[in-house]
Amino acid sequence: xxxxxxxxxxxxxxxxxxxxxxxxxxxxxxxxxxxxxxxxxxxxxxxxxxxxxxxxxxxxxxxxxxxxxxxxxxxxxxxxxxxxxxxxxxxxxxxxxxxxxxxxxxxxxxxxxxxxxxxxxxxxxxxxxxxxxxxxxxxxxxxxxxxxxxxxxxxxxxxxxxxxxxxxxxxxxxxxxxxxxxxxxxxxxxxxxxxxxxxxxxxxxxxxxxxxxxxxxxxxxxxxxxxxxxxxxxxxxxxxxxxxxxxxxxxxxxxxxxxxxxxxxxxxxxx
Ligand SMILES: NC(=O)c1ccc[n+]([C@@H]2O[C@H](COP(=O)([O-])OP(=O)(O)OC[C@H]3O[C@@H](n4cnc5c(N)ncnc54)[C@H](O)[C@@H]3O)[C@@H](O)[C@H]2O)c1
Numbered sequence: 613x614x615x616x617x618x619x620x621x622x623x624x625x626x627x628x629x630x631x632x633x634x635x636x637x638x639x640x641x642x643x644x645x646x647x648x649x650x651x652x653x654x655x656x657x658x659x660x661x662x663x664x665x666x667x668x669x670x671x672x673x674x675x676x677x678x679x680x681x682x683x684x685x686x687x688x689x690x691x692x693x694x695x696x697x698x699x700x701x702x703x704x705x706x707x708x709x710x711x712x713x714x715x716x717x718x719x720x721x722x723x724x725x726x727x728x729x730x731x732x733x734x735x736x737x738x739x740x741x742x743x744x745x746x747x748x749x750x751x752x753x754x755x756x757x758x759x760x761x762x763x764x765x766x767x768x769x770x771x772x773x774x775x776x777x778x779x780x781x782x783x784x785x786x787x788x789x790x791x792x793x794x795x796x797x798x799x800x801x802x803x804x805x806x807x808x809x810x811x812x813x814x815x816x817x818x819x820x821x822x823x824x825x826x827x828x829x830x831x832x833x834x835x836x837x838x839x840x841x842x843x844x845x846x847x848x849x850x851x852x853x854x855x856x857x858x859x860x861x862x863x864x865x866x867x868x869x870x871x872x873x874x875x876x877x878x879x880x881x882x883x
Contacts, residue, residue: 619679
């Protein structure tokens, strides 16, 4: 009988729960959900009950040490911690809080080790094109993100800057323009797509990001414009939010499931 991969999930929120369900259903022939790490015990218990998951609730260190494949769906800070531990034990890791990978010490560490890190495209389309284009010369990558106020609430940016209440923006307004590195520093939980795009293409210092908001926006919209030796392309993704979480697009969950399936597939389509 084929040996099943032992999976551990960190974070049992919107994405973590959906991926737990995918592991125990879609991936059950290849994988077994063995460990969970969740800050709120009651959330972990609810997840175990809802999906009839028989995974043990353990500490982050124990989860990384004992799992073959670790799924991080908690925060950029947790992602950085997970990478440090995964490097120690050469693990496979799927990271959702991709911004956590761009901290200089973390980047240095994973480049030197045999750890395998999967970063789903998330809520954007066109990552396949950027990956291909990066094998030639890319001149420009621009991300223009439009999010309703409730998807931006709580970002570090608004603590640093004096800003009118987000809820008053009935007309479209650009609230940020800068590099992807600056966007990730200021909106660590809200702009993971900028980190994904940077890693796929020309890095966080050369990737340009704009963030717009308006009360009229419904769901998160991402526009990507790329110019290079290959020519140009533009993608526009109008996302619907995941049920019960305006910050997370449903496509981000579907993309993570696709990445997990690809990790086990014999035919792997797409760049
Ligand atoms: N890559 C992408 O496209 C993309 C898209 C959406 C969200 N995200 C990121 O994925 C992560 C998860 O998103 P979500 O929508 O599931 O968020 P969520 O808030 O619904 O769930 C996060 C869960 O992690 C738990 N958690 C936080 N810190 C923890 C810790 N130290 N140890 C254990 N558990 C901890 C929380 O209690 C919560 O249950 C976030 O960092 C988010 O920014 C990435």
